[in-house]
Amino acid sequence: MIYTVTFNPAIDYVIKVDDLTLGKVNRTKREDVYCGGKGINVSNVLSNLGIDSVGLGFIAGFTGDAIEAGAKKLGFQPDFIRLREGMTRINVKIKSNEESEINGQGPVIHDDELEQMFQKIDQLKDGDMLVLAGSIPASLPEDIYERIMERLQGRDIQIVVDATKDLLLNVLKYHPFMIKPNNHELGEMFGIELKDNDEIIEHAKKLQEKGARNVLVSMAGDGAILVTEDGDVHMGPCPKGEVKNSVGAGDSMVAGFITGYLKSNGNYEEALKMGTAAGSASAFSEDLATGEKIMELYKQL
Ligand SMILES: Nc1ncnc2c1ncn2[C@@H]1O[C@H](COP(=O)(O)OP(=O)(O)OP(=O)(O)O)[C@@H](O)[C@H]1O
Numbered sequence: 654m655i656y657t658v659t660f661n662p663a664i665d666y667v668i669k670v671d672d673l674t675l676g677k678v679n680r681t682k683r684e685d686v687y688c689g690g691k692g693i694n695v696s697n698v699l700s701n702l703g704i705d706s707v708g709l710g711f712i713a714g715f716t717g718d719a720i721e722a723g724a725k726k727l728g729f730q731p732d733f734i735r736l737r738e739g740m741t742r743i744n745v746k747i748k749s750n751e752e753s754e755i756n757g758q759g760p761v762i763h764d765d766e767l768e769q770m771f772q773k774i775d776q777l778k779d780g781d782m783l784v785l786a787g788s789i790p791a792s793l794p795e796d797i798y799e800r801i802m803e804r805l806q807g808r809d810i811q812i813v814v815d816a817t818k819d820l821l822l823n824v825l826k827y828h829p830f831m832i833k834p835n836n837h838e839l840g841e842m843f844g845i846e847l848k849d850n851d852e853i854i855e856h857a858k859k860l861q862e863k864g865a866r867n868v869l870v871s872m873a874g875d876g877a878i879l880v881t882e883d884g885d886v887h888m889g890p891c892p893k894g895e896v897k898n899s900v901g902a903g904d905s906m907v908a909g910f911i912t913g914y915l916k917s918n919g920n921y922e923e924a925l926k927m928g929t930a931a932g933s934a935s936a937f938s939e940d941l942a943t944g945e946k947i948m949e950l951y952k953q954l
């Protein structure tokens with residue numbers, strides 16, 4: 654079974670505003686509300702591609718209720734821990750002349766609630782896959798992903814991590830199966846701006862030296878580069894199209910990569926191709942991509 658973990662789910666409030674002006678009343682031209690958070694998005698797209706998963710994470714308040722109800726409709730099995738205080742955040746995504754995002758910090762998670770998560774993680778079986786994705790609420794220690802991976806050390810569980818900065822860097826010693834920074838996040842981890850593909854490949858390899866097995870660097874409209882544990886480098890150019898909503902493109906890529914990898918019995922080129930198709934299909938859709946849209950783009954690659 655595939656388990657996704659979203660420590661900090663969100664209701665995504667996606668609005669379109671003509672010429673957003675700060676300090677003024679702005680009116681929306683279109684508004685959409687989605688169940689979000691990176692792990693939840695991965696489960697959503699896995700389900701669209703016909704792959705079952707269980708969504709773990711923390712929810713709270715009326716927005717948490719909406720996430721739980723939404724998960725069932727999206728086709729994956731929710732197994733969230735309900736927090737006794739606070740509310741699941743609402744993240745605001747503004748599409749205007751530029752795209753801006755305001756992501757909340759998330760509710761407080763108490764030690765006993767965190768312990769419930771560890772108990773669920775302990776029940777994973779050999780052969781399972783675990784996806785750790787997204788930020789953690791401000792109340793949690795920065796080493797939380799590390800603690801989860803430490804618990805699973807020595808077990809036959811493939812772990813995918815989609816996180817940024819220290820949250821990602823600190824887990825590398827536990828050899829995650831795959832990590833997916835975007836090119837800007839990869840540069841930030843080394844305190845530089847990466848200028849070309851050669852620099853991206855060089856720094857992806859540095860993350861492998863620190864312990865990562867496969868490094869998938871997404872580059873928005875420029876596609877992606879996969880540096881595999883066998884030392885191969887695969888370029889993944891992406892299709893061109895009209896971008897409608899790029900929120901969740903990276904999560905869709907993770908779901909597509911996992912699907913391609915599993916369906917091809919471990920072929921990395923297939924994994925990259927399906928990942929690219931899924932990422933682009935979501936970028937070209939208002940909501941996350943349907944399985945049909947993903948397969949349509951996959952056939953073009
Ligand atoms: N403008 C675009 N045109 C075509 N494909 C895109 C575009 N933006 C994203 N994609 C597809 O989605 C993949 C992931 O995008 P990106 O690098 O923006 O991930 P990300 O930064 O993790 O995104 P997010 O945080 O918004 O989910 C890309 O590798 C590409 O396949």
Ligand SMILES: O=P(O)(O)OC[C@@]1(O)O[C@H](CO)[C@@H](O)[C@@H]1O
Pocket residue numbers: 661663664665688689690691694744756786787788789900901902903904
């Ligand atoms: O604040 P985080 O956890 O880093 O990111 C949260 C988020 O921006 O990620 C998803 C898109 O990838 C959205 O559904 C969600 O709002």
